[in-house]
Amino acid sequence: MSSRMAGAALLRHLGPRLFTAEPVSGLTARGIVPASARILPARMASTAAKQDDTAEQQGSAGGTEKPEEAAGGQSKKAIVSYWGIEPRKLVKEDGTEWRWPCFKPWDTYTSDTSIDVKKHHEPTALPDKAAYWIVKSLRVPMDLFFQRRHASHALLLETVAAVPGMVGGMLLHLRSLRRFEQSGGWIRALLEEAENERMHLMTFLEVTQPLWWERALVLTAQGVFFNAYFVGYLLSPKFAHRVVGYLEEEAVHSYTEYLKDLEAGIIENAPAPAIAIDYWRLPADAKLKDVVTVVRADEAHHRDVNHFASDIHYLGMKLKDTPAPLGYH
Structure with a gap:
């Protein structure tokens, strides 16, 4: 009780x-x-806060749209950078607004078109000869497939050409982490190469658009080449760089043929895409011929860098002990 x-x-x-x-x-x-x-x-x-948010949304459903919401539901808010800082508004030298989110004004450069585009590395050792004939055998079906459709050929070429630099830079990055050692600047050099090749692709997308079967071909070629090059670089960086060196030689040849058709009037020498004018700091009245010329110069630079990297391994030197060549700037 x-x-x-x-x-x-x-x-x-x-x-x-x-x-x-x-x-x-x-x-x-x-x-x-x-x-x-x-x-x-x-x-x-x-829970109460969620109820408040729900009530607030229901209350504004029949009213005016929020100012930060644009047409199609997109937000007008400024894109915030990775570091949580609102990026400053960039302008070009003439004061107009910079409109390319994929690269910044300080990433642009003037290509060295005086580089020797006829330079060729004569294969002597057996691995070099194997790399040379592998690349030569790949060129035959490409020439038969694309014929004189240079813009479409360039699209496929750049989707593959952007792979080696990324793979090599990634593997060198992981090696640097494992061994607690420097890379001699080669990680940045190879990643710059991959980014430069990607910008080539973005440029030629303004010139022509790939068809569905060309997109399927890109998926197949990239999937096969990425895995093959990844394994090849693990087994022998010297051989992998030599293959890329010869691939770039073929790229130089392909763009030389492109220029010949432009000069002969077989292909219209249309105005250069705006993205190419800003990326390579070309004149405002630049033509497609000017774009192909600077792209060919870039490929010649990649050719020399990869042959140099292969030569270092051939001499028994390490990339981390040999500074990487200067970049594009």
């Missing part, structure tokens, strides 16, 4: 605290709030 009386007294004492008709501080729920609101206030607060 005494226990019943003690329980009733405790209920009378704690009742007003456990059950109240007033809102609990930090909550927006009305009416009677359960005792769990005092036990788990954070959980109840988050």
Whole structure:
């Protein structure tokens, strides 16, 4: 009996605290709030906040659209960088707004078109001869397939050419982490090469658009080449760089043929794409011929860098002990 009386007294004492008709501080729920609101206030607060957000959205559904929402549901808010800092507004030298999010004004450069485009590395050792004939055998079906459709050929070529630099840079990056050693600047050099090749692709996308079967061919070629080059670089970086050196020689040859058809009038020498004018700092009235010329110069630079990297391995030197060649700037 005494226990019943003690329980009733405790209920009378704690009742007003456990059950109240007033809102609990930090909550927006009305009416009677359960005792769990005092036990788990954070959980109840988050639920109430969600209710507030829902009510706010429902209230604005029939009203005007929020100013940060653009047509199609896209946000007009400035893109925030990785570091959480709102990027500053970039302008070109003439004061006009910079409109390329894929590269910045300081990434642009003037290509060295005086580079020797006829330079050829004569294969002597057996691995070099194997690399040379592998590349030569790949060129035959490409020439038969694309004929004189140089723009389409360039699209496929650049989707493959951008793979070696990324693979090599990635593997060197992982090696540097494993061995706690420097890379001699080769990681950045190879990644710059991959990015430069990707910009070639972005440029020729403004010249021509790939058909569905060309996209399928790109998927197949890239999938096969990436895995083959990855394994090849693990087994022999010297051989892998030599293959790329000869691939770049073939790229130089392909763009030389492209230039011949442009000069002969077989292909229209249309105005250069705007992205190419800004990336290579070309004149405003530049033509497609100017674009192909600077792209060919870039490929010649890649040719020399990869042959040099292969020569270092051939001489028994390591990339980390030999500084990488200068970049494109």
